[in-house]
Amino acid sequence: MEFIDYYKVLNISENATLEEIKKAFRELAKEYHPDKNKSIDASQKFRDVFEAYEILKDKITKDIFDERRRKFYNKQSAEFKNEKYTKSETYEHVKKEANKRAEYFSRMTFDDFIQSSIFMLKKATSKFALILMFLFGLFMIFFGLFALVNANNNEGLGFLIMLFCFAFGGTLIYIVQNDWKK
Structure with a gap:
């Protein structure tokens, strides 16, 4: 199992607020959207940014990620690789869905992506x-x-x-x- 540090992906601290997570997501999504960035690895970077956002924006998956991150950086890699607790299913489901959604949004034109609800992160009320x-x-x-x-x-x-x-x-x-x- 490969470990990806989502805080590093978004270039934020582990104490970042939800607003800071959203802001980092918006900036990096604009930078790496494949319709805007023609570099070879832009699509993968966009997916990584999207996945990081999806995991860190939700309290439950963020808590699970923080626990995994702590284990990974505390050199408990055996414990990290053999993890078998029920929260993993929720975490893996969110991660899998984030990848599907990232793929969908990466195929949009940049203008459509900017107008999408995921990028706008609008308040629910006017x-x-x-x-x-x-x-x-x-x-x-x-x-x-x-x-x-x-x-x-x-x-x-x-x-x-x-x-x-x-x-x-x-x-x-x-x-x-x-x-x-x-």
Whole structure:
């Protein structure tokens, strides 16, 4: 089993954030896309970059990779080669799928690749949708307060409605706040 250090492939540190991983992927994918780079090894480098991104962007496969990397660099190559734990199947599946997708994207024209969702790594929501989510979150919080104040004889039910509305509204506002930063 050959070991490829995905951090070296992407030229990032092992402590890189998801944003740093995405940025490195975008830069290297532009550089090595076979439609743009006509060198002999561009296609393989593109696939390696794509595979590294697919493994490192996901917490589960990144954790598995980090464990394998640690074993490999700690000179425990026998342990690395004879690894037989269940997480390997997930890791190998993601790696295999990454190779298939890399092959697909490497056959695209560069312009199509730049417009693809994998390269754009867009946020799921537009600014308009974020504003609507924020306003709905505020509405839910105020509705919760309204339900509590107008509960009349059933304060327990009013309190439960208020809790639900606060939780739901607060979650929406939290999502908006996190997505807006990106």
